Amino acid sequence: MKNLFLGCLVVTVMGLAFWGYTENYATKGSLDKIAQLNEEIGLAHSRLRVLNAEWAYLNRPERLLQLVNANFDNLRLLQLTSDHFARLEQIPYPGPDLGPITEPIEVMNRETSP
Incomplete structure (x- = not known):
């Protein structure tokens, strides 16, 4: 009985050692992947920093104005000014929603006295 218990204990320790060995290398592999x-x-x-710098360089207003002027014959681009926008009072806003008429209203003719 004692030999059976020691045998099971040895097999268990060997199994745990193998599991620890594989976990160690799996952890090292994961750490290498994280570093990569x-x-x-x-x-x-x-x-991304280089691309942002290039984008800022290419979108300089004076450069874009030169491109617009150089290609005006083909593109017909004009500078955007405040005249291109509508005034606030020119914007048509929808009126209040009155809903459907559910009860008809009777209107009587009244004669006005002269």
């Missing part, structure tokens, strides 16, 4: 992903994220952030 962090490096890729850093590279993506640096590419």
Whole structure:
């Protein structure tokens, strides 16, 4: 009985050792993958900063004005001014919703005295 218990104990310890060994290498693999992903994220952030700088450079107002003037014959673009917008009183707003008439109203003719 004692030998059976010791045998089961040895097998259990060996099984736990094997499990710990595989978990150790799985954890190291996951940490390596996390490090690689962090490096890729850093590279993506640096590419994004470069693209934002290029976008800001290409969208300078004086550069865009030069492009508009150079291509006016083809594009017919004009500068946007306040005259291109409507005044507030020119905007048609919908009136209040009165709803459907549910009860008819009878109207009587009254004669006015002269």
